[in-house]
Structures are given as C-alpha cells and as structure tokens.
Amino acid sequence: MMEALTLFLEATARTAVPLAFAALGECVAERGGVINLGVEGAIIGGAFGSLIGASWFGLAGGVIAAAVCGGIIGALFAVFVVRLRANQIIAGTAMTLLALGLTGTLYRASYGTTGAALDIPTLPVISIPVLSDIPIVGRAAFAQPITTYLLVVLVALTAWWLHRTHAGLALRACGEAPIAARAAGVRVQRLRAGALVYAGVTAGLGGGVLVLAQTGTFAEGMSAGRGFVAIAIVVLGRWSPVGTVLAACLFGAASALQVFFQASGANAPYQLFLALPYLLTLLALAGFAGRTRSPAALGLALDD
Amino acid sequence: MNYTLARNATAAAVVVCGTLALLAAIVAVAGYAPGPALEALWRGSFGSWYSFTSATLVRATPLIIVGIATTLAFRAGVFNIGGEGQLLVGASLAAFVVLGVPAGAWSVPLGLGAGAIGGAVWAAIPAVMRHRFGVLEVITTLMLNAVAIQLVGWLVHGPLQEPTHVYPQSATIASPAQLPIIASGTRMHAGVALALLLAAGAWWFATQTAAGFRWRAVGANPHAAAVTGRIDVARTVFIVFVASGALAGLAGAVEVQGVALALYESLSPGYGYTAIAVALLARLDPRAVVPSALLFAALEAGAGAMQRDAGVPSVLVKIVEAALILVVLAFDARQRRRLAVAVVA
Numbered sequence: 001m002m003e004a005l006t007l008f009l010e011a012t013a014r015t016a017v018p019l020a021f022a023a024l025g026e027c028v029a030e031r032g033g034v035i036n037l038g039v040e041g042a043i044i045g046g047a048f049g050s051l052i053g054a055s056w057f058g059l060a061g062g063v064i065a066a067a068v069c070g071g072i073i074g075a076l077f078a079v080f081v082v083r084l085r086a087n088q089i090i091a092g093t094a095m096t097l098l099a100l101g102l103t104g105t106l107y108r109a110s111y112g113t114t115g116a117a118l119d120i121p122t123l124p125v126i127s128i129p130v131l132s133d134i135p136i137v138g139r140a141a142f143a144q145p146i147t148t149y150l151l152v153v154l155v156a157l158t159a160w161w162l163h164r165t166h167a168g169l170a171l172r173a174c175g176e177a178p179i180a181a182r183a184a185g186v187r188v189q190r191l192r193a194g195a196l197v198y199a200g201v202t203a204g205l206g207g208g209v210l211v212l213a214q215t216g217t218f219a220e221g222m223s224a225g226r227g228f229v230a231i232a233i234v235v236l237g238r239w240s241p242v243g244t245v246l247a248a249c250l251f252g253a254a255s256a257l258q259v260f261f262q263a264s265g266a267n268a269p270y271q272l273f274l275a276l277p278y279l280l281t282l283l284a285l286a287g288f289a290g291r292t293r294s295p296a297a298l299g300l301a302l303d304d
Numbered sequence: 305m306n307y308t309l310a311r312n313a314t315a316a317a318v319v320v321c322g323t324l325a326l327l328a329a330i331v332a333v334a335g336y337a338p339g340p341a342l343e344a345l346w347r348g349s350f351g352s353w354y355s356f357t358s359a360t361l362v363r364a365t366p367l368i369i370v371g372i373a374t375t376l377a378f379r380a381g382v383f384n385i386g387g388e389g390q391l392l393v394g395a396s397l398a399a400f401v402v403l404g405v406p407a408g409a410w411s412v413p414l415g416l417g418a419g420a421i422g423g424a425v426w427a428a429i430p431a432v433m434r435h436r437f438g439v440l441e442v443i444t445t446l447m448l449n450a451v452a453i454q455l456v457g458w459l460v461h462g463p464l465q466e467p468t469h470v471y472p473q474s475a476t477i478a479s480p481a482q483l484p485i486i487a488s489g490t491r492m493h494a495g496v497a498l499a500l501l502l503a504a505g506a507w508w509f510a511t512q513t514a515a516g517f518r519w520r521a522v523g524a525n526p527h528a529a530a531v532t533g534r535i536d537v538a539r540t541v542f543i544v545f546v547a548s549g550a551l552a553g554l555a556g557a558v559e560v561q562g563v564a565l566a567l568y569e570s571l572s573p574g575y576g577y578t579a580i581a582v583a584l585l586a587r588l589d590p591r592a593v594v595p596s597a598l599l600f601a602a603l604e605a606g607a608g609a610m611q612r613d614a615g616v617p618s619v620l621v622k623i624v625e626a627a628l629i630l631v632v633l634a635f636d637a638r639q640r641r642r643l644a645v646a647v648v649a
Contacts, residue, residue, distance in 0.1 A: 086634075093629070097626040098622070098626030098627070282433070
C-alpha cells in the first residue's frame with residue numbers, strides 16, 4: 001500500500017511539474033490582462049529547443065535552449081497582441097499552430113521522415129539527504145531532477161514579485177484597469193510584453209522538462225494539449241502562482257489515478273478522472289468553490 | 305457591387321498565390337524539392353474529380369459549417385472557441401440516437417437534429433455561465449472541449465461500444481441513417497450540399513434580416529445596442545451562443561452520418577480549431593467562409609499526398625496555415641491604424 005502511494009505521488013509529480021511550469025507563466029500573463037493560447041506552442045517549442053540544445057551543448061544547454069525557444073515564441077505572440085493589438089484568441093491559436101508545424105517539420109527534416117528517435121541522457125535525480133527518506137512523500141518531493149527545484153524557486157520568486165513589488169502591482173493593474181494604469185504612469189504595453197515573454201520562457205521550460213527530465217527524446221506534437229490544461233490550471237489556481245502549483249498537482253493526481261485504474265483493469269470509466277479537473281474548474285468558475293474571478297481586462301487589447 | 309466582386313476576387317487570388325509561394329518557400333528551406341511537392345499537393349486536392357470531391361470537399365464540409373458558427377458568434381461578440389467540443393457532443397448524440405432508434409426514412413433528419421441539439425446543449429453551458437456568473441466564454445468553452453473529448457472516449461469504450469467490445473468505436477450506423485452519396489464513385493455526401501446551403505442561409509440571415517442586424521449590432525457595440533431599447537443584449541448573446549453550438553453540433557452529426565459512419569475518438573482532427581482560422585480568413589463574412597474552408601481543406605487534403613508522394617512532412621502545412629492567420633492579423637492592424645489616422649485628420 002505504502003509502495004503504491006509512493007508511486008502514485010511520484011507519478012503525480014511527473015505530470016504536474018511541466019504543467020506547473022507552463023501555468024506559472026500563463027498566470028502572470030493573465031494577471032497582466034492577456035490570455036495566451038499560444039502556451040501550447042511555447043511548450044512544444046521548448047521541448048524541441050531543449051533536444052537541440054542538449055545534443056549540442058549538454059544538459060545545461062538544453063535547459064537554456066528550452067527557455068530561449070519558449071521566450072522567442074512568447075515575444076512573437078507579444079508583437080501581435082501587444083504591438084499590433086490583434087485578437088488574443090486568434091493570435092494564440094496561430095502561435096500554437098506555427099510552433100507545432102515548425103517543430104514537426106524541423107524534426108522530420110533533420111532526423112529523417114521516419115522520425116527515428118534521437119535519444120539524449122535525462123537529467124539526473126538529485127536526492128536531498130534525510131528529506132527524501134521520509135516515507136510516502138519523500139521521493140515525490142525531494143528526489144527530483146534539478147528542474148523541479150528550479151520550479152519551486154521560480155514559483156516563490158514569481159509570487160513575491162507579483163504581490164510584493166511595485167512592478168508586480170503595476171502588472172496586476174494592467175490586467176484589471178489598463179486605461180487607469182496608463183493614466184497613473186504605468187507602461188502597460190511594455191509590462192504586458194514582458195509578462196508574455198516570461199510566460200513563453202516558463203512554458204518552454206515546461207517543454208524542456210518533458211524532454212530533458214522525462215522522455216529523453218522528442219516526438220511530434222508531444223505537448224499533447226498541455227497548454228490548454230495550463231489555462232485551466234490557472235483558473236483553478238485562482239490566478240495566483242502558489243494556487244497554480246496546487247492546481248497542477250490536482251491535475252497530476254487525476255492523471256495518475258487514471259493510469260492506475262487503467263493498469264489495474266478495474267472497470268471504472270477512467271475518462272471521468274481525466275475530465276474531473278476540468279469539471280472542477282468549471283464549478284469553481286460558477287462560484288461553487290468560493291469566489292473565483294478573472295482579471296477584469298482579461299482578453300482585451302489596450303485601446304489608443 | 306461589381307467593384308466589390310472584383311476586389312474580393314483579387315484578394316482571393318492574392319491569398320491563393322501567396323499561400324502557394326509561401327508553401328514552396330518553406331518546402332525549399334526545409335530541404336525538399338518544391339516542384340514535386342506542389343504537384344503532389346495539387347494531385348491530392350484539386351487534381352482529379354475524385355480527390356476534389358472525396359478529399360477536399362468532404363474535408364471542407366465540417367469546416368464550412370463550424371466556420372459559419374464561428375463567424376456568426378464572433379460577429380455578435382461571442383468568442384465561442386468550443387466548436388470542437390460542440391461538434392463532438394453533436395456527433396455523440398447523433399450516433400446515440402441513430403443507433404438506438406430503428407432505422408427508417410426518418411433516420412437522417414433525426415440524426416442531424418440530434419446533433420444540433422447536442423451542440424446547442426453543450427454551448428448552452430458556457431452561455432449560462434457567461435450570463436449568470438460573467439465568466440469568459442473563452443475559458444469555459446476551452447474546458448468543455450476537453451470534457452467532450454473524454455466524453456467521446458467514455459462512450460466508445462462503454463455504453464456505445466460496438467457489440468464485440470474489441471474496438472474503441474461504436475457500431476456502424478445503418479445505411480438508411482447514412483447521408484446519401486451525391487456523386488457516384490466518390491465519397492461526396494449530401495452534407496456537402498447542406499453546408500453550401502447553410503452558408504447561403506447564414507449570409508442571408510446576417511445581412512437581410514432584422515434579427516441578423518441585431519446580432520451584428522450587439523457585436524459591434526453592446527452598449528449602443530442596449531440603449532436603443534429595442535435589443536435585449538443578454539438574450540441575443542444567449543441565442544447566438546446556442547445557435548452557433550447547434551451548427552457545430554450539426555457538423556458533428558454530418559461527420560458521423562456522412563464520413564465516419566460510426567463514433568470514434570479521432571473523429572475530428574481539430575475541425576473546431578481550424579474553423580476559427582477559416583472564419584478569420586473569411587473576414588467573418590459567411591459567403592467567404594466557403595472559399596476559405598476550401599483553401600484550408602485543400603491544404604490538409606494535399607498535405608497527405610505531399611507526404612506520400614514527395615516525402616515532405618505533412619505537418620509543414622501547419623506553418624503555412626499559421627502564417628496565413630498571422631498575415632491577416634498584421635494586415636488588420638495596419639488597416640486599423642490607417643483608419644485611426646483618418647479619423648484624427
């Protein structure tokens with residue numbers, strides 16, 4: 001039983017970490033008033049970038065390349081929705097399509113039409129002495145690749161920045177009342193663009209985790225809808241960085257449960273577990289789980 | 305009128321030539337020969353009567369119907385991006401009803417009606433949530449797309465699974481429930497004609513009726529629409545939402561009864577999402593949805609042939625689709641700026 005629980009928590013963490021990376025940046029972007037449907041594209045871009053980076057410069061190069069590729073996609077998205085004031089939904093869809101197409105084509109063009117797997121070593125697991133020996137939760141929380149610890153640091157920094165600094169306050173103002181924020185001297189466009197680049201970087205890191213810490217290879221379309229899950233996670237986490245991580249764990253647990261049910265051969269409709277987090281998100285939005293409110297100016301471009 | 309027609313024809317020609325040039329350029333940059341690739345693309349999409357009807361038109365059908373749904377919704381300021389989920393639920397309900405009711409002359413309309421109802425119900429959820437709780441439909445429709453995928457997965461592994469319980473799909477629907485083939489020797493079914501009729505009807509509705517005008521007024525400026533005192537904005541938004549869902553659901557029923565002939569998980573290769581691009585390229589004009597859908601359908605139909613015959617990865621077409629969308633967005637931004645300058649001056 002304890003063995004099963006340990007495995008279950010480890011599986012939860014494995015699903016939750018890439019999702020939490022992507023959702024963390026998405027949370028910041030949405031607090032600034034931009035809904036970023038291009039997050040899926042940044043994940044796949046980061047995944048592909050990390051493979052190239054790692055095969056040329058080693059694992060550290062892979063992590064950096066993932067962040068850079070995600071950041072580039074975030075910056076391109078920012079050009080369209082911030083500079084050109086394009087519709088955020090359509091521009092985001094286009095970014096995702098573009099990244100899926102580019103990575104798929106580049107992968108096929110570089111590694112053959114068969115898409116023969118290019119394997120790279122995965123990041124080593126770093127066990128924290130003593131803590132990782134705690135029964136049940138120890139391995140899931142304290143025997144992780146370095147990227148998981150990076151996530152913890154990023155979440156703490158992001159939460160502090162968003163809620164405890166002037167710039168964070170200004171960004172939140174951009175998401176609630178951009179015109180008032182601009183009147184108060186906030187550079188709305190610049191802050192939003194910055195938030196989008198950051199969202200791209202974290203989503204890219206999420207994609208990098210998939211390759212560098214988990215599979216050790218790239219597959220076409222391996223982001224597999226995680227970007228859309230990340231958007232749900234931000235809502236369920238009530239637009240706060242820490243809440244986002246908790247919501248990511250919930251999605252991770254639901255997915256792990258589903259795998260266990262399928263493996264055990266029990267005749268339960270495992271699809272229910274996969275749908276459950278989304279249903280919870282909808283219920284939360286309908287006000288069944290306390291007050292959940294999106295930033296007031298979410299999805300709107302700043303008018304001149 | 306003739307001027308508009310000429311301008312639209314020019315725009316369409318520019319779009320098609322631009323798309324082909326871009327495709328050729330990307331193919332060349334990726335290290336393949338553009339000539340054979342374009343030739344294969346042509347063969348797979350327009351090159352023969354069979355490929356035009358069975359590959360391009362059949363693929364364009366759901367794109368036209370969901371494209372209209374998206375056009376009408378976006379025009380009214382309803383950002384329903386749940387076309388994919390509404391299509392899947394419509395397909396599920398159509399399959400459920402058609403398989404459950406003894407087949408007969410009524411089976412085709414019954415299935416199509418069930419599809420529309422399924423899509424409408426699935427769209428009513430975000431419509432109510434927007435109305436009651438002020439929740440952004442972008443988020444809710446996206447969530448419901450994910451739920452719909454799981455719903456189909458459950459149905460084809462559970463209650464609707466075919467009798468031998470081997471394959472994750474429903475039983476094949478009886479032939480009276482299938483949409484008739486309207487060109488012998490091809491896979492072109494009556495849904496193709498239905499889609500064209502719907503496009504014409506949507507154009508007529510949007511531009512020639514009072515209700516269509518109200519829908520557009522609500523989208524153009526909800527506050528102005530409300531102060532006229534003659535338009536119930538909340539009610540209009542709800543109706544638009546449900547109607548666009550019904551259309552998307554109908555597209556799902558058409559897929560089940562015309563193409564798939566059973567319910568399975570990979571029924572839609574993202575038609576609901578591609579339809580957003582289709583509607584955008586059509587500049588939210590129901591008439592233009594047809595050529596726009598044909599272009600996207602031809603690209604996807606041709607992509608398969610390109611991979612098979614010229615060894616060019618079919619996923620490459622996605623870059624072209626994305627570039628098309630981005631060019632339109634950039635073009636829009638430029639026009640807006642010109643307009644703003646004109647107003648100031």
